[in-house]
Amino acid sequence: MPTIHITASRSYDVEIAHGCLSTLGQRAAQLVKGRAAALVSDNAVAAHYGDQARASLEAAGFLVMTYVFPHGEQSKSGDNYLRLLNFLAENRLTRTDLLVALGGGVTGDLGGFAAATYLRGIRYIQIPTTLLAMVDSSVGGKTAIDLPAGKNLCGAFYQPSLVLCDPDLLATLPEPVFRDGCAEVIKYGVLGSRELFDRLRETPARQQLEYVIATCVDMKRDVVEDDEFDTGRRQLLNLGHTLGHAVEAGSHFQLSHGQSVAVGMAMIARAAAKFGFCTEETRDEIVSLLTKYGLPTETDQSPEELYQTALGDKKRKGGSLTLVVPQEIGKCLLHRISVEDLPKWIEAGM
Ligand SMILES: NC(=O)c1ccc[n+]([C@@H]2O[C@H](COP(=O)([O-])OP(=O)(O)OC[C@H]3O[C@@H](n4cnc5c(N)ncnc54)[C@H](O)[C@@H]3O)[C@@H](O)[C@H]2O)c1
Ligand SMILES: [Zn+2]
The missing domain is CATH 3.40.50.1970 (Rossmann fold)
Incomplete structure (x- = not known):
């Protein structure tokens, strides 16, 4: 155990x-x-x-x-x-x-x-x-x-x-609440483990809970030990969250946190593929795993609405913000952009 x-x-x-x-x-x-x-x-x-x-x-x-x-x-x-x-x-x-x-x-x-x-x-x-x-x-x-x-x-x-x-x-646990957690689990796969990602694809998370939880906690341990007070590497855990928070708030919390993070991850994957950070294949793998777990990957909010909501997000610091951008399954990077560039990323993520 x-x-x-x-x-x-x-x-x-x-x-x-x-x-x-x-x-x-x-x-x-x-x-x-x-x-x-x-x-x-x-x-x-x-x-x-x-x-x-x-x-x-x-x-x-x-x-x-x-x-x-x-x-x-x-x-x-x-x-x-x-x-x-x-x-x-x-x-x-x-x-x-x-x-x-x-x-x-x-x-x-x-x-x-x-x-x-x-x-x-x-x-x-x-x-x-x-x-x-x-x-x-x-x-x-x-x-x-x-x-x-x-x-x-x-x-x-x-x-x-x-x-x-x-x-x-x-x-x-009610199924929708379980699915919300799956969005965070998929996040860990994209962030740091090709093996977790593949195993989620092959076998439902419910059938391998100990493995899934232990793998995620192990990854969280690494970032927390490295950056307990969230000034650097711990920000990786925000994958899908910058845009996800905007989607969540913009839906007036009709979408759950997990659903919003799923949309945020799909959006950042689409934008990453468009700007050459990852391949289209990586983007498609991310979107299809989210879909497989019953999570949404698109929003009907407009890019302008999302931008306005994202600006209100506390993660914005002095005119710039840090996006977590997938490069391949199991590898992401922190990418600092100016607030003026955010609309471009949102457009590319739609
Ligand atoms: N501290 C952190 O690092 C951190 C990270 C992520 C999220 N959060 C916070 O976590 C909160 C969301 O957590 P959550 O999704 O667990 O929400 P939650 O605690 O509200 O639980 C969701 C629902 O499931 C029910 N429930 C919980 N366990 C159950 C079980 N075993 N069987 C039946 N019903 C059960 C609860 O009664 C509740 O209605 C947010 O407030 C968010 O800000 C904190
Ligand atoms: Zn979250």
Whole structure:
């Protein structure tokens, strides 16, 4: 069973194994001195796995307090964050106690940010329950909540003490949410692994979850260890995201994040082929794998609309921005362009 060790400002294991949720209590007891744990989940995840997580913690001697909030991105709010902090304080959680974030990226980001800031930081464990959270958000220590002005505008880099990835938990994940995660998985293939890309083509991701998750986490480990605070190489993980965020916002969030990233990846692949960064064959391989996983590759928004939305994106810095451009399957480069050149890339990507 793969365990991937991450060396960052705090070092920790990411354990990927069927059934590992049941080891939570025992693993937690090795990590902290305290014997109280706050279990944080959205209502959908709590209904499926809350009892099992709680039982495991209690069996290891923890006093468990459960914080359940309504599922969905709207819960990554300042209100819910403060409610969670008050809950921790009212229950007298101390610095030697533990927070467990059991859920998708929303729970991980919210719980992680609460752990980063409550009493100036307590330990937390990530138990991702979506494919996206397993391959992306639970690893790397980015935590955040949304502000009315935009997503993830308030947060901290704060690494967990352990990540338990139990692929069995994906059995109850709604298919569209699973497909969203597949967009991120395909992203890793294009970024850094021809082998992953080919295996996704040959065998559905659902039938090789351990391999898929471990391969993605391994790649994320490499970029996070190299660039924990996202000032350089970690930007590679934005493949498909610069245009994808514009597509997502331009659809008024009717398109999901994964669907938008899929469109963004297809667009950047088309533009890359047009400008000679990659071959037409590479472009076609990317587009057809996305299609195979039921993901969209085109948008009906106009290039002008996309440009205007992209300009509002926080990744723009002083008149220029960095695109992640595919060169071949498994190899991408960071390409800095001026904002004035962006329309050209969007046109070429349509
Ligand atoms: N921190 C990072 O590095 C990072 C990276 C990427 C994305 N994110 C963030 O992640 C969030 C999106 O994450 P997400 O797609 O996991 O969303 P999510 O946490 O909202 O989960 C999606 C839906 O699936 C349900 N669900 C989750 N696990 C389930 C399961 N096993 N069975 C049944 N239902 C289940 C949830 O209740 C929710 O309704 C965004 O807020 C995004 O900003 C963070
Ligand atoms: Zn993403």
